[in-house]
Amino acid sequence: MRRINPHKFQIAKQRTSREINRQIALNLIHTHQPISRADLARLMGLRRGAVSLIISELLKDGAVFEGMTGEVRRGRKPTFLYIDSRGRSVVAVDIRVTRTYIMVTDRLCRPLVGPINFPTQHDPEKLVAELSKRIKQVLADHQEVGDCDGVGVVVPGMVDHRTSRILHAPTLGWRDVDIREALSAATGMHIQIENSGKACALSQLWAGRGDSPISDLAFVTVSDGVGVGIIAGGEILHGRHNIAGEFGHVPLNIDGPRCSCGATGCWEAYISNLATLSRYFGRNLQEAKPIPAEIAAFTIDDLIARARAGDAKASAAIQSTARYLGLGLASIINAIDPARIYVSGEITEAWDLIEPTVREGLAERALTHAASNPDIRVVSAVDYPRLRGAAALVAAPAFAAPAVA
Numbered sequence: 001m002r003r004i005n006p007h008k009f010q011i012a013k014q015r016t017s018r019e020i021n022r023q024i025a026l027n028l029i030h031t032h033q034p035i036s037r038a039d040l041a042r043l044m045g046l047r048r049g050a051v052s053l054i055i056s057e058l059l060k061d062g063a064v065f066e067g068m069t070g071e072v073r074r075g076r077k078p079t080f081l082y083i084d085s086r087g088r089s090v091v092a093v094d095i096r097v098t099r100t101y102i103m104v105t106d107r108l109c110r111p112l113v114g115p116i117n118f119p120t121q122h123d124p125e126k127l128v129a130e131l132s133k134r135i136k137q138v139l140a141d142h143q144e145v146g147d148c149d150g151v152g153v154v155v156p157g158m159v160d161h162r163t164s165r166i167l168h169a170p171t172l173g174w175r176d177v178d179i180r181e182a183l184s185a186a187t188g189m190h191i192q193i194e195n196s197g198k199a200c201a202l203s204q205l206w207a208g209r210g211d212s213p214i215s216d217l218a219f220v221t222v223s224d225g226v227g228v229g230i231i232a233g234g235e236i237l238h239g240r241h242n243i244a245g246e247f248g249h250v251p252l253n254i255d256g257p258r259c260s261c262g263a264t265g266c267w268e269a270y271i272s273n274l275a276t277l278s279r280y281f282g283r284n285l286q287e288a289k290p291i292p293a294e295i296a297a298f299t300i301d302d303l304i305a306r307a308r309a310g311d312a313k314a315s316a317a318i319q320s321t322a323r324y325l326g327l328g329l330a331s332i333i334n335a336i337d338p339a340r341i342y343v344s345g346e347i348t349e350a351w352d353l354i355e356p357t358v359r360e361g362l363a364e365r366a367l368t369h370a371a372s373n374p375d376i377r378v379v380s381a382v383d384y385p386r387l388r389g390a391a392a393l394v395a396a397p398a399f400a401a402p403a404v405a
């Protein structure tokens with residue numbers, strides 16, 4: 001049960017119940033589309049007439065549309081309702097250490113154009129200039145995507161979700177950087193910025209179809225760094241200072257290797273791509289700057305290919321990462337106990353090889369037997385979890401529950 005905050009509340013007005021029912025209808029259509037008015041009325045436990053009123057409002061607002069007629073044996077043929085994402089789009093941007101990706105999606109975060117990518121400039125001003133030029137170009141080249149509702153940007157760092165200020169992005173070397181205003185001025189569009197792990201978690205919350213929707217989950221991305229997003233009770237967990245869920249920087253061993261955040265022994269310093277490659281090459285690449293060219297060109301995919309080809313050293317390196325991955329997942333379970341954990345990143349391409357080791361590491365530290373065998377799902381890179389998360393930043397608010405009480 002949620003306590004009403006006596007200092008911050010919203011009083012129920014006459015239209016409040018209508019707003020709530022409208023959002024419930026919108027979410028049911030999102031999850032079950034195509035759906036008839038009769039089925040919607042049944043799901044909502046409302047009379048047909050009451051549902052028809054809600055639907056006519058949603059139709060008028062352009063939130064839903066009526067599609068093809070259903071096949072029934074006798075009686076009036078029903079028309080089906082769909083979320084209306086025609087002629088409306090969202091630009092999704094994923095800023096990563098080496099490259100930045102842009103994809104255009106519809107309002108349901110389904111890809112329409114791209115992704116396209118270009119090298120990431122680490123100077124914020126130069127990055128904004130390049131990014132705004134590319135966004136305008138892609139929308140000009142693809143006018144068929146229609147009006148753009150806004151731009152969602154994800155970054156590998158902590159973000160103040162109210163102001164979109166980037167508080168700390170260790171791998172980019174950014175502290176207290178504001179790109180929203182400049183990007184908004186340059187593109188003339190509404191901009192939302194969020195931490196990539198949190199946005200990935202959000203994308204699963206709104207994925208809807210296929211996976212049964214759950215409101216308590218963790219999303220872990222293992223890549224250049226380690227991003228974690230937590231959804232608790234259907235909302236992203238931000239915390240007082242927007243750093244909640246930064247499990248990547250929880251130490252596994254305080255005497256461990258140096259991490260991008262400046263501390264030592266963080267989980268990230270054990271499982272990031274560079275940490276895995278460091279083990280393979282037998283040298284600490286996290287402190288080697290610049291990284292030797294022959295190593296910089298070598299990727300986790302190459303390492304996995306070698307492991308599959310029987311290279312024992314490659315196998316040992318990824319199995320070692322798998323064990324540390326499992327140990328860290330146990331910390332997430334012991335702290336948050338989510339209903340499901342999503343894992344993505346290059347190393348998950350070897351999930352068939354590493355899953356038993358990940359689960360062993362996890363079981364070693366999970367506090368109860370029941371918690372030691374969690375529902376873990378791999379999200380492949382081809383599903384663009386970060387870009388979908390970026391799109392969800394713009395698209396999801398339209399489906400969110402109204403703030404009341």
Ligand SMILES: [Zn+2]
Nearest residue numbers: 249259261266
């Ligand atoms: Zn760290």
